[in-house]
Amino acid sequence: MSALMDAQRSEQSLKSPQDMVIIKNLDFFYANKQVIFDLNLNIQANQILSVFGPANSGITTTLRSINRLYEMNPKARLQGEIYLNQRSIFDSDVSVTELRRRVGMVFDVPTPLPMSIFDNIAYGPRLKKKKRKAEIADIVEEALSMAALWDETKDRLHTPAMSLSGGQQQRLCIARVLALQPEVILLDRPCSGLDPISTARIEESLIQLKKRFTIVVAPHNVQQAGRISDRVAFMLMGKLIEEGISAEVFANPQDQRTSDYITGRFG
Numbered sequence: 301m302s303a304l305m306d307a308q309r310s311e312q313s314l315k316s317p318q319d320m321v322i323i324k325n326l327d328f329f330y331a332n333k334q335v336i337f338d339l340n341l342n343i344q345a346n347q348i349l350s351v352f353g354p355a356n357s358g359i360t361t362t363l364r365s366i367n368r369l370y371e372m373n374p375k376a377r378l379q380g381e382i383y384l385n386q387r388s389i390f391d392s393d394v395s396v397t398e399l400r401r402r403v404g405m406v407f408d409v410p411t412p413l414p415m416s417i418f419d420n421i422a423y424g425p426r427l428k429k430k431k432r433k434a435e436i437a438d439i440v441e442e443a444l445s446m447a448a449l450w451d452e453t454k455d456r457l458h459t460p461a462m463s464l465s466g467g468q469q470q471r472l473c474i475a476r477v478l479a480l481q482p483e484v485i486l487l488d489r490p491c492s493g494l495d496p497i498s499t500a501r502i503e504e505s506l507i508q509l510k511k512r513f514t515i516v517v518a519p520h521n522v523q524q525a526g527r528i529s530d531r532v533a534f535m536l537m538g539k540l541i542e543e544g545i546s547a548e549v550f551a552n553p554q555d556q557r558t559s560d561y562i563t564g565r566f567g
């Protein structure tokens with residue numbers, strides 16, 4: 301190994317765990333109504349962060365800020381800063397399309413495209429640039445494998461994605477995001493409406509995926525946050541109440557409101 305590589309490697313290890321996303325002083329408004337208040341949150345690379353809280357806490361809005369998806373809503377507006385890998389996502393030279401590829405999003409209701417399993421995954425990579433057929437097939441296999449769906453679909457890749465079960469459709473949607481080689485994956489209640497076995501499959505695949513990606517989840521419930529997260533952030537009425545290592549927050553919450561929520565006293 302060269303001295304330069306050595307130096308680079310030790311610099312890397314000094315920096316880790318690296319903040320992949322930094323949210324600074326975020327205020328968010330829908331028309332004149334403020335729904336997020338001075339949010340500060342760092343999201344570390346190769347970890348699962350669960351952002352949890354009761355309804356209307358601003359969790360979906362927070363996720364949609366990180367890839368600027370909120371901009372689809374003309375009444376939505378924010379103040380503050382968000383950095384992805386040290387660079388502001390609002391810099392004038394940032395391409396929003398490229399940002400949304402780097403920060404992929406999976407929604408609560410799976411939304412496969414009305415085409416085959418294979419084409420659902422291949423759709424994005426085909427748009428991006430001209431690729432050879434074999435290359436596309438490799439991307440599809442890798443994405444389905446990472447989403448723990450390959451074994452169940454490898455013999456039926458050219459059948460309609462709509463014929464998959466709900467849990468399989470949700471893993472397909474995860475695979476579709478993975479095929480675009482993101483850096484961060486946002487999942488907003490990805491297990492809503494899924495049975496416990498499908499939920500467990502998705503949770504297992506997220507734990508595998510964090511080796512390669514940074515994952516932010518709005519969990520289905522507090523129990524799910526406890527099972528999958530390295531860190532958790534508790535939000536209430538647009539404010540971050542508490543953030544920390546998952547096991548520590550659940551064992552010993554620092555704020556009474558966190559404690560009340562995780563013990564089921566409200567929400």
Ligand SMILES: Nc1ncnc2c1ncn2[C@@H]1O[C@H](COP(=O)(O)OP(=O)(O)OP(=O)(O)O)[C@@H](O)[C@H]1O
Nearest residue numbers: 330335353354355356357358359360361362373375
């Ligand atoms: N498109 C919108 N227009 C106006 N207000 C909105 C819009 N979307 C969300 N809000 C409001 O913003 C606040 C935060 O909503 P958000 O969806 O971010 O919360 P959440 O924590 O994800 O809640 P949920 O449990 O419903 O998923 C709520 O008061 C909500 O009513």
Ligand SMILES: [Mg+2]
Nearest residue numbers: 359360361518
């Ligand atoms: Mg939500």
